[in-house]
Each structure stands twice: as structure tokens, then as C-alpha cells.
Amino acid sequence: MTRNGRQYLAIPGPSVMPDRVLAAMHRASPDIYAGELPEMAPGIVRDLKALARTSQHVAIYIANGHGAWEAANANMFSREDAALALVTGRFGEGWAQYVSALGVEVTRLDFGKQGPVDPTRVAEALRADASHRIRAVVMSHVDTTTSVRNDVAAVRAAIDEAGHPALLAVDCIASLGCDVFEMDGWGVDVMVCASQKGMMTPPGLGFVWVSDRAKAACAGSGWRTPYWDWTPRIEAHEFYQYFGGTAPTHHLYGLRTALDMLLHEEGIEAVWRRHGTLARAVWAAVDAWGSGNDGIGLNVAEPEFRSHAVTTTRFAPARASELRRWVEANTGVTLGVGLGMGPPQERVSDGYLRIGHMGHVNAHMTLGVLGALEAGMQALGIAHGKGGLAAAAAVIAGA
Ligand SMILES: *Cc1c(COP(=O)(O)O)cnc(C)c1O
Numbered sequence: 380m381t382r383n384g385r386q387y388l389a390i391p392g393p394s395v396m397p398d399r400v401l402a403a404m405h406r407a408s409p410d411i412y413a414g415e416l417p418e419m420a421p422g423i424v425r426d427l428k429a430l431a432r433t434s435q436h437v438a439i440y441i442a443n444g445h446g447a448w449e450a451a452n453a454n455m456f457s458r459e460d461a462a463l464a465l466v467t468g469r470f471g472e473g474w475a476q477y478v479s480a481l482g483v484e485v486t487r488l489d490f491g492k493q494g495p496v497d498p499t500r501v502a503e504a505l506r507a508d509a510s511h512r513i514r515a516v517v518m519s520h521v522d523t524t525t526s527v528r529n530d531v532a533a534v535r536a537a538i539d540e541a542g543h544p545a546l547l548a549v550d551c552i553a554s555l556g557c558d559v560f561e562m563d564g565w566g567v568d569v570m571v572c573a574s575q576k577g578m579m580t581p582p583g584l585g586f587v588w589v590s591d592r593a594k595a596a597c598a599g600s601g602w603r604t605p606y607w608d609w610t611p612r613i614e615a616h617e618f619y620q621y622f623g624g625t626a627p628t629h630h631l632y633g634l635r636t637a638l639d640m641l642l643h644e645e646g647i648e649a650v651w652r653r654h655g656t657l658a659r660a661v662w663a664a665v666d667a668w669g670s671g672n673d674g675i676g677l678n679v680a681e682p683e684f685r686s687h688a689v690t691t692t693r694f695a696p697a698r699a700s701e702l703r704r705w706v707e708a709n710t711g712v713t714l715g716v717g718l719g720m721g722p723p724q725e726r727v728s729d730g731y732l733r734i735g736h737m738g739h740v741n742a743h744m745t746l747g748v749l750g751a752l753e754a755g756m757q758a759l760g761i762a763h764g765k766g767g768l769a770a771a772a773a774v775i776a777g778a
Pocket of ligand 1: 392445470519550582
């Protein structure tokens with residue numbers, strides 16, 4: 380057995396947390412009325428905006444990603460509204476269900492599990508809505524189940540081309556701090572994220588970034604309730620107003636450190652480049668394993684539509700769960716299950732697994748995961764093309 384040693388959870392969130400983030404949280408309860416913690420808030424808000432590349436607004440919630448969806452929904456919609464949901468995997472469908480549970484009429488455009496949103500179909504659907512009942516277009520930047528990455532700017536262009544006033548609302552829970560994202564540059568109105576993926580902080584904080592346009596357009600939304608209303612959080616005059624009550628004290632210390640590492644030490648462009656290189660190393664290995672073997676392969680054919688944070692990988696027929704178990708038991712690496720890739724009634728698919736490469740991750744960790752997978756395929760007699768590790772190493776060497 381070669382399992383003992385530091386364990387590595389290589390799933391697409393919660394991601395690896397830096398020891399410095401954990402250490403920053405290890406302290407007695409801080410004062411929430413005066414001193415260091417309240418004084419930290421404006422800087423955190425400023426850096427959250429920098430992370431999303433916006434000069435507009437951000438609201439913080441004590442919530443996971445599902446809570447951030449609910450926060451965005453509660454501000455955007457009234458009961459009589461309609462929404463257009465662009466679905467490229469289970470998380471896109473999940474947000475659509477949350478919207479429709481409010482009584483909002485949701486039209487889904489499903490683009491399957493292996494490719495991106497087609498902006499032409501978005502423009503068509505918006506043009507068909509002559510009375511402009513559609514209040515918002517909701518989509519995932521990256522869908523974490525399929526690892527499809529969508530072209531957000533192209534969706535904005537489609538909305539504009541259709542001459543439709545709908546807001547553009549984007550789920551960046553799996554992509555912020557991993558893939559390039561430009562809120563203002565791409566014309567995004569509402570963006571949601573949670574703390575535990577690219578943001579390298581424990582689960583428990585949800586964020587909603589808001590454009591000036593969305594702030595004005597949503598002022599009269601019928602689903603607003605005191606807790607979810609983003610207005611006081613965006614315009615907080617007192618520390619408690621940022622959180623609608625007691626602050627998430629320890630999370631804020633962790634987040635402060637994570638933002639320092641991402642923005643002020645490594646720099647967000649370098650963070651994006653690191654994720655890009657690690658993703659290409661994973662793709663090179665999987666391509667090599669799959670050459671001459673059609674059971675193994677990347678879920679998304681075109682590189683420009685692949686996530687840089689997670690890679691959904693086919694190990695068919697039905698060898699993925701077995702391989703995942705072997706790798707966990709023998710190497711100390713835990714990989715992500717294949718979620719929502721099979722028929723609708725099947726939550727976990729044995730034909731796929733997901734390799735997480737998001738957050739506080741570097742070359743030795745990703746090469747280690749790939750090496751663990753290669754050992755597992757050898758041990759289990761899973762036929763695979765040669766040279767996967769060498770191909771991954773070449774990507775790192777050439778970066
Ligand atoms: C993880 C994730 C979610 C759900 O976030 P939770 O914190 O688990 O509620 C939603 N959307 C995407 C794209 C995700 O990656």
C-alpha cells in the first residue's frame with residue numbers, strides 16, 4: 380500500500396486550501412464591532428471586484444453556491460417574469476430549477492453535455508420574446524459536470540443583436556480564479572460565485588456581483604426579501620450590513636489571505652496562466668491514453684470550450700468508478716465522480732470521472748494525479764495508449 384502521506388482531494392471543489400488560508404482562520408473570536416475585522420471589509424470588497432474584473436458592485440452572503448443562486452434569483456425576478464436558461468450540464472439545469480421553483484416561467488435551451496452554448500439559438504429565442512417578458516438569461520461559465528466552458532461574451536453579443544433588454548446572469552462558481560473572466564469587459568450583469576473552488580477558502584461564502592444596470596433594473600423585483608436583498612449589502616454603511624447580521628468572521632480572515640495570494644502575490648493573469656498550463660497537461664495525458672483506444676477520452680472535443688479547472692474524462696465501458704476507487708485506496712488521491720453524464724435517472728456515471736485542477740494546485744500535484752491514474756490503469760488492466768505522463772511533462776516543460 381502506498382496510500383499514507385498527504386492526501387489529495389482532486390475533485391472540482393472544495394479545492395485544495397493553502398495552509399496560509401487555514402492558519403489565518405485559526406484564531407479566537409474577533410471583535411465584530413470595531414478594530415481589525417470591520418476595517419478589513421472595504422479592502423475585501425475592493426479585491427472581490429478586482430477578482431471579477433469589475434468596477435461595479437458585489438454583495439456577500441453566508442451561503443454556498445446554491446445560496447448564491449437563490450440570492451441572485453430573489454433580486455432579479457418577480458413571479459410574473461420569464462427566464463431563458465442555457466444548459467450545458469447538470470449545474471445549468473440546477474440553476475434553471477431554482478428559478479422555476481420561484482414560479483418564474485423558464486425556457487430551457489439545452490446544448491447537450493459535450494459542447495458550448497450556441498449564441499445563434501440564444502438570439503433566436505430572444506427575438507421570439509417580442510413582449511420582453513424574459514427578465515434574465517442565466518448560464519454557467521463552466522459547467523462542472525461536463526467541464527464545458529462557454530463563451531460568455533458571445534452570449535452578450537447575441538442578446539444585444541436581438542435587441543433584447545434581458546439581464547445576463549452567469550454562474551462562475553467553477554471558473555472564477557481559474558479561467559479568464561471579465562465581468563465589465565464582457566457585459567455581464569449578474570455573476571455568482573462561492574468561496575470553495577478557485578477562491579481557495581472553505582465552503583460557506585456566496586457572492587453576487589451586480590452591474591449598475593442590474594442594480595437599477597431590479598430595484599422593484601417582487602421576490603426581494605430582507606435577507607436576500609442585495610441593496611444593503613452593496614451599500615453597507617455599517618459592518619453588519621455587509622452580511623445581514625453577524626459576519627462570517629473566520630471565513631473573512633481566510634478570504635483575505637486567499638485574495639492576497641491571488642491578486643497581490645501571484646497576480647490574477649499568472650493564476651489564469653497556471654491553470655491553463657495544468658489543464659493542457661491533463662489534456663495531453665488523456666489524449667495519449669486515448670490514442671488507439673476509444674474507451675478513454677476528453678469529454679469536450681474543442682480545446683477553446685474546455686474548462687481550465689476540471690476535466691471530465693471518459694473511461695468506458697464503465698471502468699471509471701473502479702479506477703477511482705483504486706487510485707484513492709492506493710495513492711491517496713481522490714478524484715471526482717462522473718456526475719450527470721449518464722441517463723437522467725443515473726446521478727453518477729461509471730463511464731466518466733472528473734479530474735480537478737482548480738485552486739491551490741501546481742505542476743507536481745497535477746503530474747502526481749496523472750501518474751496515479753496511469754498506475755491505476757496498469758493495475759486494473761485498463762487498456763490505454765502509452766506516453767501519457769511524458770506528454771503531460773512536455774506541456775509543463777514547454778510552459
Ligand atoms: C459547485 C458548483 C455549484 C454548487 O455550489 P455549492 O457550493 O455546492 O452549492 C453550482 N454551480 C457550479 C458551476 C459549480 O461548480
